[in-house]
Amino acid sequence: MEFVQSKLGRIVFARLNEDEDLLENINLAANQSNVKTGMFTLIGALKHATVGFYHEGKHETIHINGPLEIVSCIGNISLKEGKPFAHAHVALSDEKGDAKGGHVMPGCIIGPTGELVLIEAKDLHLTRKFDEKTKLILLSMEK
Amino acid sequence: MEFVQSKLGRIVFARLNEDEDLLENINLAANQSNVKTGMFTLIGALKHATVGFYHEGKHETIHINGPLEIVSCIGNISLKEGKPFAHAHVALSDEKGDAKGGHVMPGCIIGPTGELVLIEAKDLHLTRKFDEKTKLILLSMEK
Amino acid sequence: MEFVQSKLGRIVFARLNEDEDLLENINLAANQSNVKTGMFTLIGALKHATVGFYHEGKHETIHINGPLEIVSCIGNISLKEGKPFAHAHVALSDEKGDAKGGHVMPGCIIGPTGELVLIEAKDLHLTRKFDEKTKLILLSMEK
Numbered sequence: 001m002e003f004v005q006s007k008l009g010r011i012v013f014a015r016l017n018e019d020e021d022l023l024e025n026i027n028l029a030a031n032q033s034n035v036k037t038g039m040f041t042l043i044g045a046l047k048h049a050t051v052g053f054y055h056e057g058k059h060e061t062i063h064i065n066g067p068l069e070i071v072s073c074i075g076n077i078s079l080k081e082g083k084p085f086a087h088a089h090v091a092l093s094d095e096k097g098d099a100k101g102g103h104v105m106p107g108c109i110i111g112p113t114g115e116l117v118l119i120e121a122k123d124l125h126l127t128r129k130f131d132e133k134t135k136l137i138l139l140s141m142e143k
Numbered sequence: 144m145e146f147v148q149s150k151l152g153r154i155v156f157a158r159l160n161e162d163e164d165l166l167e168n169i170n171l172a173a174n175q176s177n178v179k180t181g182m183f184t185l186i187g188a189l190k191h192a193t194v195g196f197y198h199e200g201k202h203e204t205i206h207i208n209g210p211l212e213i214v215s216c217i218g219n220i221s222l223k224e225g226k227p228f229a230h231a232h233v234a235l236s237d238e239k240g241d242a243k244g245g246h247v248m249p250g251c252i253i254g255p256t257g258e259l260v261l262i263e264a265k266d267l268h269l270t271r272k273f274d275e276k277t278k279l280i281l282l283s284m285e286k
Numbered sequence: 287m288e289f290v291q292s293k294l295g296r297i298v299f300a301r302l303n304e305d306e307d308l309l310e311n312i313n314l315a316a317n318q319s320n321v322k323t324g325m326f327t328l329i330g331a332l333k334h335a336t337v338g339f340y341h342e343g344k345h346e347t348i349h350i351n352g353p354l355e356i357v358s359c360i361g362n363i364s365l366k367e368g369k370p371f372a373h374a375h376v377a378l379s380d381e382k383g384d385a386k387g388g389h390v391m392p393g394c395i396i397g398p399t400g401e402l403v404l405i406e407a408k409d410l411h412l413t414r415k416f417d418e419k420t421k422l423i424l425l426s427m428e429k
Contacts, residue, residue: 001300001302001311001315002300002303003300003402004299005299008296008297010148011148011149011181011182011262011267012147013146013147013148013180013264013269014144014145014284015144015145015146017145018277020144029144029146039297041184041218041327043217043231043232051379053353053383054355055353069197069245070232071215071232071245072217072234074327074329075401076299076329087329089357089358090357091215091234091244091377093243097196097243098242099234099242099243099384100383100384101242101383102379102383111197112281113279115218115219115230116146117219119151124299126299131398134399138301139299139301139399141299141301152294154291154293154325154405155291156289156290156323156362156407156412156425157287157288157289158287158425159287175287176291184327184361186360186373210341214358214376214387214388215375215377217360234377235387236337236386236388237339238339238346239348240337240387240388242377242386242387244385254340255417255420255422256422256425258361258425260362262325262405
């Protein structure tokens, strides 16, 4: 375990609208509000979902038919190639209340609404770096 | 996607007690601490749950027998008819560890405890407005 | 419902690495960064999990085979016997996207990575106290 710390910055509220892509629009909210490092939570609903399951160096893709409640979508913002980048995981529930989940991939399409809250770390620019062993772009703890 | 931003305000910790209604008491914590706009997380346990699943303009009701762990309860606070109002989603788990979830409705009854953490947006008063198309009271991005 | 409030303090980002214990390392991050009261979120992946389900005064233990995505891990930090102590709940997903969850116990072993974000409550030292009725160490609302 390694850690870095900073002061807190701003809080940003964003509303995602019907047919917008979940991941793309968390990234867009971070970009447009200029949050370079931070954390977020989001609730709402999806028309359908595409999530990843990490196994031996890659994310296997799982498609989930909707409609679905976004029970939780949480994650963090750091810089990848100089731009704000969201790493997000999501829990979803169906019409029986049964829960599914995974790593948010492109292809999670917003239903009626998505409500994002983003909290900024002030004066901290965390980055992601490719890790040969896991084949993941891990969060770097270098300031 | 549209967004608004503000400074961060206070952090509030609340303990919900046995037989209290989850949604009612998140609202009560926001009201009594005077948090008009913010975000929250909560963990704890429920005796039983009532959650909603949005489908074609209404929340269908799902009753879930307990006891249940509150794996996550996250959401936001905004103003509805001038009073702090919580929009909350919940993930729950049963005695086998199987997860359920949905939109928090009245009728989620606290078991031994519920631990709420509420983060305030300072000088921001977001409101909810009825949306004809979705029949939902959506979070407005007007300051 | 009872509550206490304070100013916000720092934000801490920690990376948990392969084979580290989830709960132990959230506690370690809080200890080393000197966060005595706060809240956190974490996403990542586990090799396997051990979670608790509270029932009539004790946490029954559930073992979950992995690998698993950590869909969400949220909770709070308070002081127990003078040291920062994490109360954490976790939602997990398997290779089919099916979700499980519960109270985080020792024995949740990090897979490729775990990304923790910790938000500090400034000048607030919440403690935990044993409660005879529930047999739990409940979060005390005394400042």
